[in-house]
Amino acid sequence: MTESTDRISPLHGAGGEMMEQLLAEHVMPHFAARSVGRIDVTAMDDGATLRLPSDGELVVTTDSHVVKPVFFPGGDIGTLAAAGTLNDLAVMGARPLAITLAVIIEEDFAIADIDRIVKSFADVLAESDVAVACGDTKVMGRGELDGIAINTTGIGVAERAIRDAGAEEGDAILVSGTIGDHGMALLAAREAFRLDTELCSDVASIWPMIRSVLPIGGVHAMKDPTRGGLAAALNEMARKSGTTMEIEQAAIPIREAVAGLSDLLGISPLEVANEGKAILIVAPETAEDVLAALRNHPLGRDAAVIGRVGSSHPGRVVVTTPVGGRRFLDMPLGDPVPRIC
Amino acid sequence: MTESTDRISPLHGAGGEMMEQLLAEHVMPHFAARSVGRIDVTAMDDGATLRLPSDGELVVTTDSHVVKPVFFPGGDIGTLAAAGTLNDLAVMGARPLAITLAVIIEEDFAIADIDRIVKSFADVLAESDVAVACGDTKVMGRGELDGIAINTTGIGVAERAIRDAGAEEGDAILVSGTIGDHGMALLAAREAFRLDTELCSDVASIWPMIRSVLPIGGVHAMKDPTRGGLAAALNEMARKSGTTMEIEQAAIPIREAVAGLSDLLGISPLEVANEGKAILIVAPETAEDVLAALRNHPLGRDAAVIGRVGSSHPGRVVVTTPVGGRRFLDMPLGDPVPRIC
Numbered sequence: 001m002t003e004s005t006d007r008i009s010p011l012h013g014a015g016g017e018m019m020e021q022l023l024a025e026h027v028m029p030h031f032a033a034r035s036v037g038r039i040d041v042t043a044m045d046d047g048a049t050l051r052l053p054s055d056g057e058l059v060v061t062t063d064s065h066v067v068k069p070v071f072f073p074g075g076d077i078g079t080l081a082a083a084g085t086l087n088d089l090a091v092m093g094a095r096p097l098a099i100t101l102a103v104i105i106e107e108d109f110a111i112a113d114i115d116r117i118v119k120s121f122a123d124v125l126a127e128s129d130v131a132v133a134c135g136d137t138k139v140m141g142r143g144e145l146d147g148i149a150i151n152t153t154g155i156g157v158a159e160r161a162i163r164d165a166g167a168e169e170g171d172a173i174l175v176s177g178t179i180g181d182h183g184m185a186l187l188a189a190r191e192a193f194r195l196d197t198e199l200c201s202d203v204a205s206i207w208p209m210i211r212s213v214l215p216i217g218g219v220h221a222m223k224d225p226t227r228g229g230l231a232a233a234l235n236e237m238a239r240k241s242g243t244t245m246e247i248e249q250a251a252i253p254i255r256e257a258v259a260g261l262s263d264l265l266g267i268s269p270l271e272v273a274n275e276g277k278a279i280l281i282v283a284p285e286t287a288e289d290v291l292a293a294l295r296n297h298p299l300g301r302d303a304a305v306i307g308r309v310g311s312s313h314p315g316r317v318v319v320t321t322p323v324g325g326r327r328f329l330d331m332p333l334g335d336p337v338p339r340i341c
Numbered sequence: 342m343t344e345s346t347d348r349i350s351p352l353h354g355a356g357g358e359m360m361e362q363l364l365a366e367h368v369m370p371h372f373a374a375r376s377v378g379r380i381d382v383t384a385m386d387d388g389a390t391l392r393l394p395s396d397g398e399l400v401v402t403t404d405s406h407v408v409k410p411v412f413f414p415g416g417d418i419g420t421l422a423a424a425g426t427l428n429d430l431a432v433m434g435a436r437p438l439a440i441t442l443a444v445i446i447e448e449d450f451a452i453a454d455i456d457r458i459v460k461s462f463a464d465v466l467a468e469s470d471v472a473v474a475c476g477d478t479k480v481m482g483r484g485e486l487d488g489i490a491i492n493t494t495g496i497g498v499a500e501r502a503i504r505d506a507g508a509e510e511g512d513a514i515l516v517s518g519t520i521g522d523h524g525m526a527l528l529a530a531r532e533a534f535r536l537d538t539e540l541c542s543d544v545a546s547i548w549p550m551i552r553s554v555l556p557i558g559g560v561h562a563m564k565d566p567t568r569g570g571l572a573a574a575l576n577e578m579a580r581k582s583g584t585t586m587e588i589e590q591a592a593i594p595i596r597e598a599v600a601g602l603s604d605l606l607g608i609s610p611l612e613v614a615n616e617g618k619a620i621l622i623v624a625p626e627t628a629e630d631v632l633a634a635l636r637n638h639p640l641g642r643d644a645a646v647i648g649r650v651g652s653s654h655p656g657r658v659v660v661t662t663p664v665g666g667r668r669f670l671d672m673p674l675g676d677p678v679p680r681i682c
Contacts, residue, residue, distance in 0.1 A: 104405050
């Protein structure tokens with residue numbers, strides 16, 4: 001049997017010699033040094049063991065990534081898979097320990113692109129000293145999958161995990177930076193548009209920034225506004241806590257290019273995904289210190305207080321417009337951009 | 342916007358109202374009662390917390406499932422996703438605690454089928470009292486994914502995890518039952534064949550059986566022979582331990598229907614996937630007791646000693662044929678049946 005050496009074949013996902021070779025040459029080298037326990041990813045066993053710190057709660061989160069295009073301004077599906085999952089741990093207040101990497105690839109996918117994607121993934125992990133625990137590789141036939149899908153499960157430890165439901169009346173509502181960058185950058189990069197904009201995804205692991213904030217205290221709730229954007233995340237936080245999220249529209253940091261494309265396409269920047277941002281609901285006593293700590297970090301230099309937790313409309317988000325009008329910001333039916341993450 | 346109520350739409354995977362409704366009506370009801378910690382799947386937060394037993398090693402494993410067809414004789418992708426992951430924990434000697442469920446669905450997939458799949462998944466978990474920790478839902482467009490793909494990450498606890506590399510010279514090699522059932526049943530069920538056979542996948546969670554065996558002691562290595570079948574698993578175990586797996590061909594339990602279809606198609610039953618079987622490498626002193634314990638369990642009634650660990654050809658598998666010839670059983674390039682799991 002002759003196999004092309006630079007494209008994925010069904011045998012690369014079939015549990016034999018070919019899969020071993022793909023993993024040995026194009027995946028494992030990226031994860032060389034980091035071990036999570038006695039049986040680690042280099043053992044290529046049925047799973048891995050995890051060494052746990054003696055105190056703290058274990059936190060686990062999972063995400064599949066089907067972003068289109070696979071490579072986009074500011075990152076790729078590898079960056080996104082790592083950052084997306086570490087960010088879910090971060091907003092639960094959990095220090096990331098390990099991540100799993102399960103990849104489904106379409107036959108004929110370029111192996112050079114696998115290398116590039118796995119390297120992007122590994123680079124994000126290295127920043128936060130996170131190990132790959134174990135992985136899985138499957139191949140689907142031509143036309144059975146559009147390119148590549150990656151699932152990651154993150155495992156972390158929190159002194160005490162922070163919920164997205166913990167908002168209390170009087171708390172300040174902070175965002176860690178500009179809103180809408182990822183969604184609008186992806187949209188601009190889609191083939192249908194091919195807009196030559198300066199838009200760039202914000203995809204990044206926010207744990208280094210969040211870690212600097214947690215010791216200050218007073219963080220009652222956190223969430224990363226991914227699919228459905230700020231609108232979905234705030235609505236969920238309002239519902240779960242039974243509070244009202246009172247937002248000042250003018251206080252929401254939005255890049256000019258994002259606002260411009262948003263106007264052009266009629267898509268709200270508040271409803272599209274962010275991949276390197278957090279919403280923090282913070283006790284009034286520590287809100288200023290938390291804001292200062294966020295701004296002190298490169299990822300948080302545009303952080304802002306965008307509102308306050310009230311009680312006028314339990315479970316709802318109310319936005320005050322620049323001219324003083326008030327309107328509900330509803331839970332979107334869904335993110336207007338498909339395959340955004 | 343009007344949405345068909347019985348088919349998946351892109352908005353079902355877009356992080357808003359529609360996704361919440363899908364999860365509330367068709368997914369969460371199946372997982373009602375089981376909780377893993379303070380923040381569980383019903384919180385629908387960014388992740389979940391895990392209550393851990395005070396002793397033992399944490400074991401983690403991940404798998405994506407792209408089986409075709411989605412429903413097959415003996416199970417479906419839900420059964421397979423649950424059993425496949427619990428089995429990876431089981432062969433590491435780990436009691437399963439929790440599992441994640443990340444689903445990628447093609448637009449227009451029937452929601453009734455989602456219900457059926459999630460119920461199958463939940464049924465397997467219930468047998469072993471395993472909780473769903475958290476999940477994720479993504480939707481891809483028509484033609485971007487062939488139906489559905491499921492990723493699961495399992496988390497378990499082992500007193501001391503068992504490796505697949507632990508074989509020692511003189512150990513007995515056991516299989517817990519008949520070989521080749523899953524692969525040949527799937528092949529027979531494929532549209533290209535549509536063979537009306539009595540073949541049925543062996544998909545099942547083997548933890549209840551493995552649990553009954555472990556206290557006997559002497560289990561030096563375990564592995565579940567999935568993709569690439571018995572041939573791939575034995576070769577991996579031989580290589581990692583530097584031993585020789587000496588197999589008696591006549592001792593390998595194979596159903597008549599499996600052997601028949603295998604002859605017909607020219608595909609070796611030793612190279613196709615099993616989804617409810619384990620290979621156990623056991624110290625000679627306890628091998629008989631382990632065999633008896635396996636046979637005492639419904640899933641293990643066809644268990645057999647199929648050979649012995651030797652040293653004649655380090656890293657290789659040697660098969661003695663019924664007429665006394667000896668040949669190498671090589672590592673297959675890959676499983677001959679694509680999308681087998």
